[in-house]
Amino acid sequence: MSLELNGISVRYGAVAAVSEVGLTVGDGEVVALLGPSGCGKSTLLRAVAGLEVPSAGVVSWDGVDLAGTPVHRRGFGLVFQDGQLFPHRDVAGNVAFGLRMQRVEREARRKRVDELLELVGLGGYQRRKVTELSGGEQQRVALARALAPRPRLLLLDEPLSALDRALRESLAVDLARVLREAGATALVVTHDHDEAFTLADRVAVMSAGRIRQVGPPAQVWRSPVDVEVARFLGCGKVLGAEAAQRLVGVSARVGLRATALRVDPDGPLEAEVLERVHRRDHVRLLVRLLRSDAGSGGGAGVDAGGAGVGARGEASAGAASDAADSAGPVGGEVGAVADVGRGGAGSAGTKAGAGGRGGGAEAGAGAGAGAGAGAGGVASSGAGAGAGGVGAGEFEAVAPVAAPPGPGDRVRLAVDPDGVAVIG
Amino acid sequence: MALAGPRLTWSLAALLPLVFLGVFFAWPVAAIVALGLGEGGVWPALGDPGTWSLVGFTLGQAAAATVLALVAGLPVAFLLARCRVRGTGLVRAAVMVPFVLPTVVVGLAFRALWPDGGVLPIVLANAFFNVAVVARTVGGLWAKVDRRAEDAARALGASRLRAFTSVVLPALGPAIGSAASVVFLFCATSFGVVLVLGGARYRTLETEIYLRTVELFDLSGAAALSLLQFAAVLAVLLVGGAARRRREKALPLRVEVRRRPVGGEWGVVAAAWLVIGALLVPVVGLVVRSLSTQDGWSLAGYRALAGTGDRGTLAVTGWQAAAQSLRTATDATVVALVVGVVSAVVLVGLRRHGSWFAETLDTALMLPLGVSAVTVGFGYLITMDALPGDFRTSPLLVPLAQALVVTPLIVRIVLPVLRAVDERLRQAAATLGASPWRVWREVDLPLASRSLVAAAGFGFVVALGEFGATSFLARPDAPTLPVVIARLMSRPGELNSQLAYAACALLMVVTTAAVLLIERLRVPSGGEF
Numbered sequence: 001m002s003l004e005l006n007g008i009s010v011r012y013g014a015v016a017a018v019s020e021v022g023l024t025v026g027d028g029e030v031v032a033l034l035g036p037s038g039c040g041k042s043t044l045l046r047a048v049a050g051l052e053v054p055s056a057g058v059v060s061w062d063g064v065d066l067a068g069t070p071v072h073r074r075g076f077g078l079v080f081q082d083g084q085l086f087p088h089r090d091v092a093g094n095v096a097f098g099l100r101m102q103r104v105e106r107e108a109r110r111k112r113v114d115e116l117l118e119l120v121g122l123g124g125y126q127r128r129k130v131t132e133l134s135g136g137e138q139q140r141v142a143l144a145r146a147l148a149p150r151p152r153l154l155l156l157d158e159p160l161s162a163l164d165r166a167l168r169e170s171l172a173v174d175l176a177r178v179l180r181e182a183g184a185t186a187l188v189v190t191h192d193h194d195e196a197f198t199l200a201d202r203v204a205v206m207s208a209g210r211i212r213q214v215g216p217p218a219q220v221w222r223s224p225v226d227v228e229v230a231r232f233l234g235c236g237k238v239l240g241a242e243a244a245q246r247l248v249g250v251s252a253r254v255g256l257r258a259t260a261l262r263v264d265p266d267g268p269l270e271a272e273v274l275e276r277v278h279r280r281d282h283v284r285l286l287v288r289l290l291r292s293d294a295g296s297g298g299g300a301g302v303d304a305g306g307a308g309v310g311a312r313g314e315a316s317a318g319a320a321s322d323a324a325d326s327a328g329p330v331g332g333e334v335g336a337v338a339d340v341g342r343g344g345a346g347s348a349g350t351k352a353g354a355g356g357r358g359g360g361a362e363a364g365a366g367a368g369a370g371a372g373a374g375a376g377g378v379a380s381s382g383a384g385a386g387a388g389g390v391g392a393g394e395f396e397a398v399a400p401v402a403a404p405p406g407p408g409d410r411v412r413l414a415v416d417p418d419g420v421a422v423i424g
Numbered sequence: 425m426a427l428a429g430p431r432l433t434w435s436l437a438a439l440l441p442l443v444f445l446g447v448f449f450a451w452p453v454a455a456i457v458a459l460g461l462g463e464g465g466v467w468p469a470l471g472d473p474g475t476w477s478l479v480g481f482t483l484g485q486a487a488a489a490t491v492l493a494l495v496a497g498l499p500v501a502f503l504l505a506r507c508r509v510r511g512t513g514l515v516r517a518a519v520m521v522p523f524v525l526p527t528v529v530v531g532l533a534f535r536a537l538w539p540d541g542g543v544l545p546i547v548l549a550n551a552f553f554n555v556a557v558v559a560r561t562v563g564g565l566w567a568k569v570d571r572r573a574e575d576a577a578r579a580l581g582a583s584r585l586r587a588f589t590s591v592v593l594p595a596l597g598p599a600i601g602s603a604a605s606v607v608f609l610f611c612a613t614s615f616g617v618v619l620v621l622g623g624a625r626y627r628t629l630e631t632e633i634y635l636r637t638v639e640l641f642d643l644s645g646a647a648a649l650s651l652l653q654f655a656a657v658l659a660v661l662l663v664g665g666a667a668r669r670r671r672e673k674a675l676p677l678r679v680e681v682r683r684r685p686v687g688g689e690w691g692v693v694a695a696a697w698l699v700i701g702a703l704l705v706p707v708v709g710l711v712v713r714s715l716s717t718q719d720g721w722s723l724a725g726y727r728a729l730a731g732t733g734d735r736g737t738l739a740v741t742g743w744q745a746a747a748q749s750l751r752t753a754t755d756a757t758v759v760a761l762v763v764g765v766v767s768a769v770v771l772v773g774l775r776r777h778g779s780w781f782a783e784t785l786d787t788a789l790m791l792p793l794g795v796s797a798v799t800v801g802f803g804y805l806i807t808m809d810a811l812p813g814d815f816r817t818s819p820l821l822v823p824l825a826q827a828l829v830v831t832p833l834i835v836r837i838v839l840p841v842l843r844a845v846d847e848r849l850r851q852a853a854a855t856l857g858a859s860p861w862r863v864w865r866e867v868d869l870p871l872a873s874r875s876l877v878a879a880a881g882f883g884f885v886v887a888l889g890e891f892g893a894t895s896f897l898a899r900p901d902a903p904t905l906p907v908v909i910a911r912l913m914s915r916p917g918e919l920n921s922q923l924a925y926a927a928c929a930l931l932m933v934v935t936t937a938a939v940l941l942i943e944r945l946r947v948p949s950g951g952e953f
Binding site: 049071076077078086087088098101102142145149 | 846848849851852853854855856857858859860862863866867870871
C-alpha cells in the first residue's frame with residue numbers, strides 16, 4: 001500500500017519541469033511537496049495522477065508500474081486548487097460521483113455521502129447547489145468528493161491556496177484532522193510551509209524540478225539541507241560558522257529567521273533599530289547590531305567600530321550589487337520595510353526572492369556609506385553567503401506589539417533558538 | 425503508449441466527419457470540377473466578359489448587402505449587449521426570425537413588396553437575412569468587452585462618440601470582421617432570394633450555375649463558374665477564420681452588466697427598434713399577401729394546401745409536401761447532429777493535444793457553408809450512382825445534402841460551449857473513476873445539453889428551408905415545401921401564387937415557433953449564431 005516514484009522526469013519540449021525525482025509515500029502517510037511557484041511540484045502530482053506522462057522514470061503502487069494504467073483506473077483521488085465541482089450537480093451529486101462510477105448501491109451511496117459531508121463539516125448540505133457555496137465550502141465538498149470512493153491515494157494540488165488567509169489557516173487544521181480520521185495516504189502540493197507542516201508527516205522540498213530534501217517537518221525546519229532550502233523556509237539571513245559561533249553559539253553555518261532575534265531587555269546583543277513594520281501578531285524590525293556581550297570572541301567580533309571598515313569593503317560592494325538588482329526600496333518607506341520583513345520566504349510564501357533583495361539594497365547603501373555597521377566577521381559572512389536576504393550587518397528581529405521600539409532606538413536582543421536553522 | 429492511445433482514439437473519431445465530408449462534399453464537388461476541366465470549358469468561360477460582369481454583380485450585391493447588414497446590425501447588437509430596456513427578449517427573438525426563414529419565403533416576401541424584383545430588393549433581402557448574424561456575433565463580444573476601458577477614455581476627456589470609435593470599435597473589430605466575412609459569404613452564395621427576385625435579368629454566380637445546368641445543360645460552363653466561386657469562398661473563409669482565431673485569443677473579458685441607456689444612447693436604441701420594425705415589414709407583408717385575393721380577404725390559399733394547385737401544377741398536395749419537408753428535415757437534423765457533435769468533440773479533444781489538424785478540420789467543416797449548394801446538388805447527381813444501390817434514388821439523398829449545410833452551424837453552436845468546459849473538470853471526473861466515454865457523458869453532455877437542443881432546433885429549421893441542393897435532388901413525386909413554392913411561383917395562375925404565399929406563411933409559422941423555442945433554451949454565452 002505505498003506509492004513509489006523512481007527517477008521521474010517530465011519534459012515539456014525542451015523544458016524539464018521535473019527531473020529525476022524519487023519519493024515514496026507509505027501507507028497512511030501524508031507527504032507534502034513544498035516548493036516555490038513553478039518548481040514542478042504540480043507537474044509531479046499530475047504525473048502521479050496519470051494526467052502527465054513522464055518522459056522517464058516509473059510511478060508504481062505496491063511495486064506495480066502504473067504506466068499502462070489510465071487515470072480513471074488508478075484509484076487516486078485528486079483535489080484541485082479551485083474545487084472544480086460539477087456545476088450541474090448538487091452537493092450530494094458531486095460527492096456521490098465516484099461512488100456511482102464504482103456502481104455502489106443507491107442506499108450505500110447515500111449513507112457514504114452523509115458520512116463524508118459530516119466529516120468535512122457540511123452535514124445537511126446535500127441538496128445545495130454547488131454554485132451557491134462559498135470558496136471554503138466548495139473546497140470541503142471537493143475534499144469529500146475525492147474521499148468518498150475511498151481512494152488508495154489522495155492527491156491535493158494547492159488545496160487551500162485559493163482561499164483567503166483566515167479561512168486557509170482554519171481549513172488547514174480541519175484538513176489535517178480529516179486526513180487523519182480518514183486514514184488517508186496523501187500527497188499534498190503546496191507553496192506554503194505553514195500548510196505543509198500542518199498537514200504532513202513528511203515534507204519534500206522541491207526546487208527547479210528536483211527534490212532537495214525529504215524529512216519530518218521539524219527536521220526540515222530545523223536543519224535545511226542547503227542555503228536555498230533555508231531561504232525558502234524563511235531564513236532571511238545566512239551566517240558562516242565563525243559568525244554563527246560568535247552570535248548564536250553554534251559552530252555551523254546557520255540560517256536566521258526573523259524570529260531568531262527577539263527584543264529582550266536582558267538580552268546579550270545591542271542593536272539600533274533602522275525600520276519598523278507592524279505585522280499581525282508581532283512587530284518586525286530591521287536592526288543593525290552594535291555590540292554583543294555573548295560569544296566566545298568576547299565581543300570582539302561584534303563590537304562596533306571602525307576597525308572592520310577595510311575588511312568590509314568587499315562586503316559592501318557585494319551588497320551594493322544586490323542593490324542594483326532590486327533598485328527599489330532604499331528610501332526606508334514602510335512598503336520597502338514590509339518586504340524586508342517578509343525576508344527569504346515569509347509566512348505568506350509569496351514574492352520571497354524580491355523581498356529578500358529589497359533588504360539587500362538597503363543594507364548595501366548603509367554599509368557603503370561606512371556608517372559603522374557591525375562586526376566585520378558578521379558582515380563578511382553575510383556577503384559570503386551571496387545575495388543576502390538582509391544586508392551586511394543588518395538583521396531582522398521581532399518585538400512585541402505593545403510599545404515597540406521605533407527607528408533610531410537602541411534595543412537589546414536575545415537569540416531564540418527556534419528561529420535558528422542549522423544548514424547542512 | 426499512454427499518449428498514443430488518446431491520439432489514436434481522436435484520429436479514429438475524426439474519421440466520421442472526414443468520411444462524411446469526403447463522400448458527400450469533396451467527392452461531388454471534385455467531380456464537378458473535373459467535369460468542367462475535362463470538357464475544356466473553363467478557359468473560354470473565364471475569358472468571357474459576361475462571366476466577369478457576373479462576378480462583379482455577385483460581389484457587388486454581396487458587399488452592398490454586407491454593409492447594410494452591418495449598419496443595421498450594430499445598433500441591435502448594442503441594444504442586446506449593453507442595454508437594460510423593456511422588450512429586449514422580444515428583439516432577440518425577432519432579429520433571429522429572418523435568419524432562419526427559408527430563402528424562397530424571403531424572396532417571395534420581398535416580391536410581395538416589389539412585384540417586379542430588381543437589384544434593390546435583392547440587396548435588401550440578403551441584408552434582411554443577415555442582420556441577425558451581425559447582431560449575434562458582435563453583440564456576443566460586446567457584452568463581454570470591459571466597460572471600464574471606455575470609462576477610462578471618457579475620464580481622459582474623450583466624448584462618448586470618440587470613446588466609441590477609439591476604444592469600443594477596435595475591441596469589437598474581430599467580431600465585426602468575423603461577422604462581415606460570414607455575411608459576405610451568405611450573400612455571395614445566396615440562391616433562392618436571387619432566383620425569385622432577379623429572375624433571368626439579375627444573375628449571380630450561384631443562379632447562373634443553376635440556370636446553365638438545368639436550362640442550358642452547359643455543364644463545363646457551370647463547372648467553371650463553380651470553380652471560380654469556390655476560390656472566392658475559400659479566400660473569404662480564410663480571412664474569417666483568422667478573425668475568429670484572434671477573437672478566441674482575445675484578452676480577459678468579463679460579463680458586463682446591462683444598464684439603462686443614457687443620452688445619445690437612446691438614439692441608438694431607437695435605431696435598433698427601427699431596424700426590428702423594418703425586419704417585420706416583409707414578414708407582415710407576406711402574411712397579408714397570403715390572406716388577400718382579388719376579391720378581398722380570403723383563406724383560399726390555405727384551403728388550397730389540400731390540393732395540387734391550379735390544374736395539377738404539383739404532383740402532390742400542399743400538405744403532403746409539408747409532411748415530406750418535416751420528414752426530410754428530421755432525418756437531416758439527426759445526421760447533422762451526429763456528425764456535428766462528433767466533430768465538435770474531436771476538435772475540442774485535438775486542440776487539447778495541440779494540433780494543426782484541428783485547425784484544418786475546423787476550416788474544412790465550414791467549407792460547405794460557402795460552396796454553392798447548387799454545385800453540391802449537381803455533384804450528387806453525377807457521383808452518387810457510383811455508391812451501392814444507386815444512391816440517387818435513395819430517400820436519404822436529400823437529407824444528406826441538407827445535413828451538409830446544417831452541420832457547420834451545429835459545430836459553431838456546440839463547439840464554443842464545449843471549449844468553455846474547464847479541462848480540469850474532466851480530469852476531476854477521470855480521477856473519480858470515469859472512463860473517457862463516461863467523462864463525456866457525465867460532464868460534457870450535461871453542460872452542453874441546452875446548446876445541443878438549440879443546435880438541433882436550429883438545424884431543423886435550416887434544413888426545413890434548404891432550397892439550393894434540395895431543388896436539384898428532390899424527386900418530383902416527393903418535393904419539400906420550398907421546392908413546391910418555387911414551382912408554384914414559376915407557373916401562372918392566381919390560385920398557384922395564392923397557394924405559394926400560404927405555404928410560405930406556414931413555413932414561417934413553423935420556423936418562428938422553433939426560434940422562440942430555441943431562444944428559451946439558449947445559454948447566455950453559447951454559440952456564434
